[in-house]
Amino acid sequence: MAGQRALLLAGFLLPGFLLSEAAKILTVSSLGGSHYLLVDRVSQILQDHGHNVTMLLYGGDYLIPKKKENSYQVISWLLPEEHEKELKKYFDFYMTEVLHGREAFDNFVKLMEQLGIQCSDLLRRSDIMDSLKNEKFDLVFVEAFDFCSFLVAEKLRKQFVSILPTPFGSVDLGLPNPVSYVPVFHSLLTDHMDFWGRVKNFLMFFDFSMKQWRIQSTFDNTIKEHFPEDSRPVLSHLLKKAELWFVNSDFALEFARPLLPNTVYIGGLLARPVKPIPQKWRSQSSNSHGNEFENFIAKFGDSGFVLVALGSMVSIYQSQEVLREMNSAFAHLSQGVIWKCNPSHWPKDVKLAANVKIVDWLPQNDLLAHPRIRLFVTHGGMNSIMEAIQHGVPMVGIPVLGDQPDNLVRVEAKKFGVSIQLKQIKAETLALKMKQVIEDKRYKSAAVAASIIRRSHPLTPAQRLVGWIDHILQTGGAAHLKPHALQQPWHEQYLLDVVLFLLVVTLGTLWLCGKLLDMVARWVCGARKLKKA
Numbered sequence: 001m002a003g004q005r006a007l008l009l010a011g012f013l014l015p016g017f018l019l020s021e022a023a024k025i026l027t028v029s030s031l032g033g034s035h036y037l038l039v040d041r042v043s044q045i046l047q048d049h050g051h052n053v054t055m056l057l058y059g060g061d062y063l064i065p066k067k068k069e070n071s072y073q074v075i076s077w078l079l080p081e082e083h084e085k086e087l088k089k090y091f092d093f094y095m096t097e098v099l100h101g102r103e104a105f106d107n108f109v110k111l112m113e114q115l116g117i118q119c120s121d122l123l124r125r126s127d128i129m130d131s132l133k134n135e136k137f138d139l140v141f142v143e144a145f146d147f148c149s150f151l152v153a154e155k156l157r158k159q160f161v162s163i164l165p166t167p168f169g170s171v172d173l174g175l176p177n178p179v180s181y182v183p184v185f186h187s188l189l190t191d192h193m194d195f196w197g198r199v200k201n202f203l204m205f206f207d208f209s210m211k212q213w214r215i216q217s218t219f220d221n222t223i224k225e226h227f228p229e230d231s232r233p234v235l236s237h238l239l240k241k242a243e244l245w246f247v248n249s250d251f252a253l254e255f256a257r258p259l260l261p262n263t264v265y266i267g268g269l270l271a272r273p274v275k276p277i278p279q280k281w282r283s284q285s286s287n288s289h290g291n292e293f294e295n296f297i298a299k300f301g302d303s304g305f306v307l308v309a310l311g312s313m314v315s316i317y318q319s320q321e322v323l324r325e326m327n328s329a330f331a332h333l334s335q336g337v338i339w340k341c342n343p344s345h346w347p348k349d350v351k352l353a354a355n356v357k358i359v360d361w362l363p364q365n366d367l368l369a370h371p372r373i374r375l376f377v378t379h380g381g382m383n384s385i386m387e388a389i390q391h392g393v394p395m396v397g398i399p400v401l402g403d404q405p406d407n408l409v410r411v412e413a414k415k416f417g418v419s420i421q422l423k424q425i426k427a428e429t430l431a432l433k434m435k436q437v438i439e440d441k442r443y444k445s446a447a448v449a450a451s452i453i454r455r456s457h458p459l460t461p462a463q464r465l466v467g468w469i470d471h472i473l474q475t476g477g478a479a480h481l482k483p484h485a486l487q488q489p490w491h492e493q494y495l496l497d498v499v500l501f502l503l504v505v506t507l508g509t510l511w512l513c514g515k516l517l518d519m520v521a522r523w524v525c526g527a528r529k530l531k532k533a
Contacts, residue, residue, distance in 0.1 A: 022050045022051050022052050023051050023052070023138040023139060023473050024051070024052045024054070024135060024136065024137045024138050024139075025046055025051050025052070025053050025054070025137060025138065025139050025140070025141060025469075026053075026054050026055075026056060026132065026135070026137040026139070026140045026141065026156075026158075027039050027042060027043045027046075027053060027054070027055045027056070027072075027140075027141040028055070028056045028140065028141070028142055028143070028146060028148070028149035028152055028153075029055060029056070029057050029058065029143065029146065029149075030056075030057070030058035030115075030118065030119075030122070030146055030148055030149065031058075031115075031143070031145060031146050032058070033311070034165065034311065034381050034382075034383050035143055035145065035146065035165060036057075037270060037383060038143070038163065038165050038248060038269065038270070038383065039055070039141070039143055039163075040055070040070075041269050041270055042141060042163065042269065042465065043055050043070070043072045043141075044070070044071055044072065045269070045462045045465060045466060046072075046141075046465075046466065046469065047071045047072040048071065049466045051469075052073075053072035053073070054072065054073040054074070054075060054135065054137075055070070055072060055073070055074050055075070056075050056077070056128075056132070056152065057074050057075065057076045057077070058076075058077060058078070058079075058118070058122075059076040059077065059078055075128065075131070075132075077122065077125065077128055079118055079121050080121065083117060083118065083121060086114060086117075087114045087115075087117075087118060090110060090111050090114045091111060091114075093107070094107050094108065094110075094111045098400060098401045099319055099322075099400060099422065100319060105211065108215075109214055109215065109218060112215055112218040112219075113218045115147070115148065115218070116147075116218045116219045116221060116222045117222075118148065119147070119148035119151060119219065119222050120221070120222045120225055120226065122148060122152070123148075123151065123152070123155060123222070123225075123226040124226075129155065129156075132152075132156055133156060137156065137158055138158075138473060139158065139159055139160065139161065139469070139472065139473060140152065140153040140156065140158045140159070140160040140161075141160065141161055141162075141163070142160050142161070142162045142163075142242075143162065143163055143165060144162055144163065144164045144165065144166075144170070144171050144239070145165065145166075145170075145171070147216070147219050147235055148219075148222075150162075150233075150235065150238045150239070151219070151222065151223065151226070151233070151238075154227075154233050154238060155226065155227075159243050159472070159477055160241075160242055160243065161242055161243050161244040161245075161246065161469065161472060162239075162242040162244070162245055162246070163245075163246040163247070163248060163266075164245060164246070164247045164248060164249075165248045165382060165383075165403075166248070166249075166382055166402070166403035166406070166407070167185075167249055167253075167254060167382070167403060167406050167407060167410065168182075168247065168249075168254070168257065169182070169183065169184060169185035169208075169406075170185045170403055170406075171212070171239060172209075172212060172236065172239065172240075173239060173240065173242075173245050173260075173263070174239070174240040174260070174485065174486045175257075175258065175259065175260055175263065176258040176260075177205075178258070179198070179201045179202050179205050180193070180198055180201075181193065181255075181257075182255070182257050182258075183201060183255070183406075183409075184201050184204040184205050184208050185208055185403075185406060186204070186208070186405070186406065187200060187201050187204045188405060188406065188409050189201055189409070190255065190409060190410075190413040191255035191256070191257070191413075192413075212236075216235040216236060219235055223235075240486045242262075243262065243472050243477050243478040243481075243482075244262050244263075244264060244468055244469075244472060244478055244481070245260075245262060245263045245264070246264050246265075246266045246465060246468075247263060247264065247265050247266065247267065248266065248267050248269070248382050248383070248386070249265060249267040249382060249386075250265055250267035250268060250386065250389065250453070250454050251265065251453060252267075252389050252414075252450040252451070252453040252454040253267070253385065253386075253389060253407075253410050253411070253414065253450070254410065255410065255413070260481070260482070260483060261481040261482075262478045262481035262482050264464055264465075264468050265461075265464070266461040266462075266464050266465050267382070267386045267454075267461065268386045268387075268389075268390055268454060268460075268461045269386075269461045269462060269465065270365070270383045270386065270387065271365055271386060271387045271390040271391075272365055274365065274366055274369040275363070275366050276366070277293045277294060277363060277366050277367065277370065293338070293367070296336055296338070296357055297336060297338075297370065297372055299336060300334070300335055300336040300355070300372075302372075303334045303335045303336075303374075304335050304336075304372040304373060304374040305335050305336040305337065305338055305370075305372055305373060305374065306330070306333060306335050306336070306337045306338070306373075306374060306375045306376075306377060306434065306438075307338055307362075307364070307367050307368065307373060307375070307376050307377070307393075308326075308330075308337060308338065308339040308340065308341075308376075308377040309339075309340040309362065309364055309376075309377075309378060309379075309384065310340070310377075310378065310379040310398060310400070311378075311379040311381050311384070311400070320345070320347045320350075322422065322425055323341070323345070323346065323347060323350070324347060324350055325425050325426055325427050325430065326339075326425065326427075326430065327350060327352065327353050327356065328353070328427035328431075329425075329427040329428075329429075329430035329431040329434065330353050330355065330356050330431075331353035331354070331355065331356075331427075332427070332428075332431035332435075333355060333431065333434060333435070333438075334355075335355070335374055335375070335438070336355050336356075336357070337353070337355055337356040337357070338357055338359065338362060338367065339356055339357065339358045339359070340358075340359060340360070340361070340362050340364075341358040341359075341360075342360060343358060343360055346358065364384070364387060365387050365390075365391075368387050368388055368390070368391040368393050369391045373391075373393055374438050375393070375394060375395070375396060375434060375437055375438050376388045376393045376394070376395045376396075377395070377396045377397075377398065377434070378395055378396075378397055378398070379397070379398055379399065379400050379404055380397040380398070380399045380400075380403075380404035380405070380407045380408040380411070380419070381404060381407070382403065382407055385407055385411065386454075388447070389416075389447070389450045389451055389454050390451060390454055390455070391451065392444070392447045392448040392450070392451035393447055394416050394417050394437050394438075394443035394444050394446070394447045395408075395411055395416065395417030395418075395437070395447075396417060396418055396419070396420065396430075396433050396434050396437055397411060397417060397418070397419035397420070398419070398420055398421075398422055398425065399419060399421070399422070400422055405419075414446060414450060415442065415443065415446040416443055416444075416446040416447035416449075416450055417437060417443065417447075418433055418436065418437055418443075420433050
């Protein structure tokens with residue numbers, strides 16, 4: 001078995017070593033948060049495997065989780081000051097509304113309009129765009145929700161590959177999409193649908209299509225401004241133009257569904273090798289150092305500890321009322337709680353529970369691998385879920401926005417966690433949910449089973465990423481992997497023209513048969529009348 005795996009690995013990776021020279025690859029990131037972390041990791045992996053990587057990065061401070069040294073080159077740019085303030089205003093408003101349980105689609109569309117304006121500013125920067133053209137990149141790496149990155153690739157006239165940071169369905173990649181068992185994005189359904197579930201899924205398919213059209217139309221003005229009339233791209237067509245689609249998920253989490261040959265799972269890129277837990281952390285008292293991680297964990301013995309991390313954006317915008325309820329809920333646990341929480345947002349009138357330590361940074365992957373961890377309380381971001389699956393840790397999810405509710409539907413369906421809505425957070429309810437997952441060993445067993453599925457793949461996510469990128473570079477694209485359906489209009493894909501033709505032929509034949517029968521009947525009746533006469 002080990003020999004077969006080694007041969008398979010060598011056969012897949014050998015073409016990468018046969019490249020005559022390193023390729024020049026441009027990666028694009030302008031959304032920040034977990035989107036930036038994912039593109040940053042891709043950039044590092046490709047650079048470490050011998051390619052020359054340059055990232056085009058929108059460097060707004062409020063979007064980049066943690067500035068650091070990079071092994072690859074970075075071209076950073078910023079908006080003009082007045083546009084920067086306007087974008088941040090819309091972003092702050094959207095996040096505040098979401099975290100108060102008021103996620104309105106219209107607010108999201110307004111935010112997307114600001115991103116369209118941001119993209120226009122970038123494409124207008126001749127110094128940057130001319131520099132990128134002169135670099136003569138071999139390939140551009142874009143991200144599904146960063147529509148501007150697709151337009152950059154199109155402007156440079158370069159082939160591109162894309163990564164989907166969320167489950168399938170959040171954007172239309174041209175995949176077969178049988179709604180009888182493939183849940184539509186935001187339907188909160190599983191692949192096991194009863195009759196009414198299928199009715200809901202079918203109707204939501206049309207609602208989702210209309211919302212996608214509205215979102216993509218926010219870039220219409222940008223496209224009109226920067227592309228000549230006779231060659232203006234359509235965003236929905238650009239999505240299907242990608243040579244490859246990498247998906248930041250895994251069969252350990254996803255429902256089984258039809259895929260195309262140019263679709264590759266690479267979920268778990270951010271789950272790096274486990275390191276010893278740092279001796280010190282940055283504690284509630286800002287820059288001072290508190291107790292050691294291991295010392296805190298040791299206080300609770302076999303009871304273990306709970307890790308709480310709700311994502312970089314949530315930690316910035318979280319309401320104080322939610323912090324109070326969560327703190328009260330943690331006080332009901334016998335476990336210790338290590339909580340990533342912005343200390344400056346902590347309510348001054350609330351005393352921290354005795355079993356809780358809050359920190360403004362923590363080594364999430366290393367703590368998830370700790371033998372005494374009992375539970376992970378997460379916002380349901382895909383990167384966090386993948387890390388939890390990697391280490392077989394059950395979860396309680398508190399979804400906030402975007403793909404997080406859909407991610408946690410999958411977690412619940414696979415039975416390695418439960419979820420609770422942010423607006424339903426009360427101390428007693430959250431405490432009951434956490435105790436349920438900690439005490440019922442079936443959740444831990446399901447999480448371990450998912451970890452086995454995740455780990456047993458013969459190639460790591462990084463190996464799959466690099467192997468397929470090298471394949472595309474050597475073959476000059478992925479035309480051999482993309483079905484002709486991606487170029488067909490929708491009425492041809494669904495055979496509506498064929499159905500219409502057959503319907504016309506059938507109805508025409510029936511009409512002619514009816515006319516003939518009518519003529520025969522009249523002739524017979526006429527003949528009988530003649531005989532009687």
